Structure formats: C-alpha cells, structure tokens
Amino acid sequence: MPKIAPAYRDTSAPSYQEVIKHDPRPAPALFTAYSEAAIDVPGVPRSQYTSPEFAQAELERMWPRVWQVACREEQIPETGDLVVYHSPGASLLIVRSGPDEIKAFYNSCLHRGMQLCAHDTSVQKLTCPFHGFAWNLDGSLAHVPARWDFPQLEEAKFNLPEARTGRWGGFVFINRDPDAAPLEDYLANLPEHFADWPRESVYLAQMIHKTMNANWKTCIEGFIESFHLAGIHSQALPFGGDASTQYDVWPGNETISRFLEPVGVQSDQYPRRLNEQEILEASLATVFGGSEFPQLPKDMRARTFLATATRQAMSAADGRDYSTLSDTEAADAMQYSVFPNFVLFRSLTYPYAYRFTPVRDNPNQAVFDFMIFKPKPQDGSPVPETEHVDLGPGDSFAACGALPPWLGQIYDQDSVGLAMCQAGLRDGGTAGVMFSAYQEVRIRHLHQTLARYLAMPPL
Missing domain, CATH: 3.90.380 (Naphthalene 1,2-dioxygenase Alpha Subunit; Chain A, domain 1)
Incomplete structure (x- = not known):
C-alpha cells in the first residue's frame, strides 16, 4: 500500500x-x-x-550561486525593454536584447561605476547617465566619450559583464555563478x-x-x-x-x-x-x-x-x-x-x-x-x-x-x-x-x- x-x-x-x-x-x-x-x-x-x-555570509556564498526569479518575459515584450532586478548583493538589468534573446547585465558603468538604470524602462542603448558611455543591447561597447582620453581602453574587452539567464514557464531566472548547473537541473521535478x-x-x-x-x-x-x-x-x-x-x-x-x-x-x-x-x-x-x-x-x-x-x-x-x-x-x-x-x-x-x-x-x-x-x-x-x-x-x-x-x-x-x-x-x-x-x-x-x-x- x-x-x-x-x-x-x-x-x-x-x-x-x-x-x-x-x-x-x-x-x-x-x-x-x-x-x-x-x-x-x-x-x-x-x-x-x-x-x-x-546575512553577509549568505550574500557571499549562497545568493551568487542560486537561480533566482528576476522577472517575467511579458514584462519585457519588445527589444530594448528592461527590468531592474535588485538581486541580493548585485543590481542587474534584465534586457530583451533581441526578439527571442534575454540577457542580464550588471547595472554598473565600467567607467566610474554609475548605475546605468534606476528603474524599468525601454532603451536603444544602455547609456550611463554620468558621462555618457554607452553599450549596445548585446553588451558590446557602443560609445566612449572623449575616446582620445582613454588610451588604456580596449573595445573588445570592454563589454558589459553578464550574469547567466534561464527561462521556464514565462519566468526569467538569473544566476551569477558561471559554473552553476543549468536551470533545467536546478528546477528538478x-x-x-x-x-x-x-x-x-x-x-x-x-x-x-x-x-x-x-x-x-x-x-x-x-x-x-x-x-x-x-x-x-x-x-x-x-x-x-x-x-x-x-x-x-x-x-x-x-x-x-x-x-x-x-x-x-x-x-x-x-x-x-x-x-x-x-x-x-x-x-x-x-x-x-x-x-x-x-x-x-x-x-x-x-x-x-x-x-x-x-x-x-x-x-x-x-x-x-x-x-x-x-x-x-x-x-x-x-x-x-x-x-x-x-x-x-x-x-x-x-x-x-x-x-x-x-x-x-x-x-x-x-x-x-x-x-x-x-x-x-x-x-x-x-x-x-x-x-x-x-x-x-x-x-x-x-x-x-x-x-x-x-x-x-x-x-x-x-x-x-x-x-x-x-x-x-x-x-x-x-x-x-x-x-x-x-x-x-x-x-x-x-x-x-x-x-x-x-x-x-x-x-
């Protein structure tokens, strides 16, 4: 029985x-x-x-390694739509970078660290409100103001850092650990x-x-x-x-x-x-x-x-x-x-x-x-x-x-x-x-x- x-x-x-x-x-x-x-x-x-x-130990050891629900797909229906997700220990931009592509970028300019976005919005480029550095929706560098004044900058290495993304049931998940198991394994049954x-x-x-x-x-x-x-x-x-x-x-x-x-x-x-x-x-x-x-x-x-x-x-x-x-x-x-x-x-x-x-x-x-x-x-x-x-x-x-x-x-x-x-x-x-x-x-x-x-x- x-x-x-x-x-x-x-x-x-x-x-x-x-x-x-x-x-x-x-x-x-x-x-x-x-x-x-x-x-x-x-x-x-x-x-x-x-x-x-x-709580600090959780921030350092657990939260960066787990899959977390960041938003729903319908919250970012069009290319350029984004949601700001304040994950514990990291602010992330969940961006629809293409019709069927979603990326998660750290919400921080690679120049002086300014938050790129303060709230949910829709953009053509991710532009820093401090000095105007800009990135394309795929995270590649788009614009450097006063480019002559940054001789150390290498365009190919200046992409926005990403977290991993996964999707299930209309939910968009993120994971900051590049070595974490896939979302499919994490969701188990x-x-x-x-x-x-x-x-x-x-x-x-x-x-x-x-x-x-x-x-x-x-x-x-x-x-x-x-x-x-x-x-x-x-x-x-x-x-x-x-x-x-x-x-x-x-x-x-x-x-x-x-x-x-x-x-x-x-x-x-x-x-x-x-x-x-x-x-x-x-x-x-x-x-x-x-x-x-x-x-x-x-x-x-x-x-x-x-x-x-x-x-x-x-x-x-x-x-x-x-x-x-x-x-x-x-x-x-x-x-x-x-x-x-x-x-x-x-x-x-x-x-x-x-x-x-x-x-x-x-x-x-x-x-x-x-x-x-x-x-x-x-x-x-x-x-x-x-x-x-x-x-x-x-x-x-x-x-x-x-x-x-x-x-x-x-x-x-x-x-x-x-x-x-x-x-x-x-x-x-x-x-x-x-x-x-x-x-x-x-x-x-x-x-x-x-x-x-x-x-x-x-x-």
Missing part, C-alpha cells in the same frame, strides 16, 4: 490522501503520491535570522509537475510590493507551512485543513518542495466537531459575510460544493471552461517552493507566486513581492502591462484593491505575525529555534540546502 503520511503522524484530522480519495473529480496522479526524505535539521541558532554576519499547468499561458497582472519587518527566511518559512493557522488565522480553523496538509520533500532534491493543503476540512485544533453544513457556512461567511447560506445536498461534502462553486466562478471570471478540472486543482492550495526564495501555486483558487528578497544591510527586513496572474488573451492580443502596487509600512493588503478583503486580511495577519516573530528572534535571548518533524519539514529542507551553500568559499 502506498504511503500516505509519516508513520508517526497521530491526529484525528484525515491525511490529505484520505481527504482526496472521496473527491467526485479525482486528483491527477501527481497529487496522489506522498514523498518524504530524512532531513536532520532539528533546529538552527536564532542568529541565522538576525545576525549581520550571517518542477517542470514535470507543471506540464499540465503551463505558466506560459498566464501573465503577471499585478505585483504587490511590501517591505516586511522580518528576515527573508522568517518570511518564506511563514508561508510554506500551514501549522500557523491556529495562531495567526484562527478564523480559518473550521475549513482550512491545516492538520490535513501534506508536505512533500523528495530524496536527492535540494531545491524543490511542496505542500498540498485541502479546503473544506476542519482543523484538529478546532474545539468541537463540525458537520459538513457548518464547515460550508464557516467558509462562506469568512469569504462573503452574511448569515444566509445554501443548503448542501444530501451526502455532499463542503469541499465538493466549494470546488464546484470555484470552477463556475473562475470560468466566468477568466472566460475559460474549467468544468472538467479536478477538485484538488480547483479549490486546494497546491504550493511549490524553489530554493531559496520563490513560491509558486498550482491551483485555480491561488493564481499567485511569492518572492522574498533581503533588504541590504538589514537582516531584520525583507521585500515581499506578491505576484498575481491572469490568463493571457485568447485572441493573441498583447497582454496588459503589469500593475505595481507599493504598500508602505502602514498600508494594508486588505485595503490595497488588488485582493479580496478577506484574503487581504490573511496577509495583513501574516505581516503582523512575521514582524512579531522577527522581534522575538532578535530580542528573545539566545536559545535556538526548533522545527517540527513533519509540518515544518520544508523549513528543515530549506536550512539543509542553505547549509550546503554556506559551506562553500565566497564566490
């Missing part, structure tokens, strides 16, 4: 596999398998979240898992930016487990499925992990047993408010009703036919992470991705880029430009207009909770932090991979 959860799991909540085996629209085989690997990381010192020295959920078919409609008062690891760790539901999002306990979430790490796979979180399943931490009608009403009240709710047909589960309603609502919103989609892909939170700082969902309810980037010289802050996707126009017309939403320290996700208020409340709760977590890490003494064996296995996985990079010499 295939394994469906760790042998030591002991809870009244059904496992994810037990939940989905009763779905009228069966899950693809991709989601009927459970995978675990031994990860000997019971905890880490709290200084790994707060120490400037540890991710392309296979998204083969029937192509990310090239969507575009980045909105990007919410917010500086979080927490280390980048504190942030991503808060989003790759459902264990925190009872404390931070208690309103979701009647239907959030936290204790039924499946966590997958694959032996030999250092970069990819996932969780499968079911909707319409009550938490084992809720104080009483709910019937299916009560689960449905709690979920609808949280999302829509009100006090009058539809009655479930006899023997129908709340999650079946929610999956059906989601298929109908999203078909109307997207102008697509999702009527044959499985219940899992329609309603559940199917979330993958790519080491170190990228999270991507694979379900209809969550057309999202996250990126967490450290703030330079402050290990207690990180930039949260929340990406919202929509299907590309079916008629092949150009996709709309990405709308950028910048949230200040006191601004709310719930009030920003990019998210439904109930969902914005979830992210507001996360923002407050992560700031409190970081404050406790910083000011709460020297005792280390401890990770659970299963529900925080993805955090263990992250730290295991991080430790391997930090054992390398500075790049």
Whole structure:
C-alpha cells in the first residue's frame, strides 16, 4: 500500500490522501503520491535570522550561486525593454536584447561605476547617465566619450559583464555563478509537475510590493507551512485543513518542495466537531459575510460544493471552461517552493507566486513581492502591462484593491505575525529555534540546502 503520511503522524484530522480519495473529480496522479526524505535539521541558532554576519555570509556564498526569479518575459515584450532586478548583493538589468534573446547585465558603468538604470524602462542603448558611455543591447561597447582620453581602453574587452539567464514557464531566472548547473537541473521535478499547468499561458497582472519587518527566511518559512493557522488565522480553523496538509520533500532534491493543503476540512485544533453544513457556512461567511447560506445536498461534502462553486466562478471570471478540472486543482492550495526564495501555486483558487528578497544591510527586513496572474488573451492580443502596487509600512493588503478583503486580511495577519516573530528572534535571548518533524519539514529542507551553500568559499 502506498504511503500516505509519516508513520508517526497521530491526529484525528484525515491525511490529505484520505481527504482526496472521496473527491467526485479525482486528483491527477501527481497529487496522489506522498514523498518524504530524512532531513536532520532539528533546529538552527536564532542568529541565522538576525545576525549581520550571517546575512553577509549568505550574500557571499549562497545568493551568487542560486537561480533566482528576476522577472517575467511579458514584462519585457519588445527589444530594448528592461527590468531592474535588485538581486541580493548585485543590481542587474534584465534586457530583451533581441526578439527571442534575454540577457542580464550588471547595472554598473565600467567607467566610474554609475548605475546605468534606476528603474524599468525601454532603451536603444544602455547609456550611463554620468558621462555618457554607452553599450549596445548585446553588451558590446557602443560609445566612449572623449575616446582620445582613454588610451588604456580596449573595445573588445570592454563589454558589459553578464550574469547567466534561464527561462521556464514565462519566468526569467538569473544566476551569477558561471559554473552553476543549468536551470533545467536546478528546477528538478518542477517542470514535470507543471506540464499540465503551463505558466506560459498566464501573465503577471499585478505585483504587490511590501517591505516586511522580518528576515527573508522568517518570511518564506511563514508561508510554506500551514501549522500557523491556529495562531495567526484562527478564523480559518473550521475549513482550512491545516492538520490535513501534506508536505512533500523528495530524496536527492535540494531545491524543490511542496505542500498540498485541502479546503473544506476542519482543523484538529478546532474545539468541537463540525458537520459538513457548518464547515460550508464557516467558509462562506469568512469569504462573503452574511448569515444566509445554501443548503448542501444530501451526502455532499463542503469541499465538493466549494470546488464546484470555484470552477463556475473562475470560468466566468477568466472566460475559460474549467468544468472538467479536478477538485484538488480547483479549490486546494497546491504550493511549490524553489530554493531559496520563490513560491509558486498550482491551483485555480491561488493564481499567485511569492518572492522574498533581503533588504541590504538589514537582516531584520525583507521585500515581499506578491505576484498575481491572469490568463493571457485568447485572441493573441498583447497582454496588459503589469500593475505595481507599493504598500508602505502602514498600508494594508486588505485595503490595497488588488485582493479580496478577506484574503487581504490573511496577509495583513501574516505581516503582523512575521514582524512579531522577527522581534522575538532578535530580542528573545539566545536559545535556538526548533522545527517540527513533519509540518515544518520544508523549513528543515530549506536550512539543509542553505547549509550546503554556506559551506562553500565566497564566490
């Protein structure tokens, strides 16, 4: 019999596999398998979240060697379009240098070091705003002002330095290590898992930016487990499925992990047993408010009703036919992470991705880029430009207009909770932090991979 959860799991909540085996629209085989690997990381010192020295070690040893999502291809649709990506430790220009060519140049003039671009733009040449040195879109030297005054300059050796680029699913990745393994190897099983959920078919409609008062690891760790539901999002306990979430790490796979979180399943931490009608009403009240709710047909589960309603609502919103989609892909939170700082969902309810980037010289802050996707126009017309939403320290996700208020409340709760977590890490003494064996296995996985990079010499 295939394994469906760790042998030591002991809870009244059904496992994810037990939940989905009763779905009228069966899950693809991709989601009927459970995978675990031994990860000997019971905890880490709290200084790994707060120490400037540890953050510096990450900048020198890890960040230059990993593949990172820099932008989406549709953000640079025309030759000459560019995005400024502030990778940890390096500012890079992601440039469409030809119709099907994308390059990443270090954002620094080779004369006196001036930043070539301060913001996303479109150019014919990369021209330094300080003295006017210019480079072609392929990085070759185009113009030297007062050329006579630089006898030491050799044109053939004065190309803009590049980082490596790779593309998958419409995402543009960069890597500053010339000897790193190809992106295809780094992504491991991710392309296979998204083969029937192509990310090239969507575009980045909105990007919410917010500086979080927490280390980048504190942030991503808060989003790759459902264990925190009872404390931070208690309103979701009647239907959030936290204790039924499946966590997958694959032996030999250092970069990819996932969780499968079911909707319409009550938490084992809720104080009483709910019937299916009560689960449905709690979920609808949280999302829509009100006090009058539809009655479930006899023997129908709340999650079946929610999956059906989601298929109908999203078909109307997207102008697509999702009527044959499985219940899992329609309603559940199917979330993958790519080491170190990228999270991507694979379900209809969550057309999202996250990126967490450290703030330079402050290990207690990180930039949260929340990406919202929509299907590309079916008629092949150009996709709309990405709308950028910048949230200040006191601004709310719930009030920003990019998210439904109930969902914005979830992210507001996360923002407050992560700031409190970081404050406790910083000011709460020297005792280390401890990770659970299963529900925080993805955090263990992250730290295991991080430790391997930090054992390398500075790049």
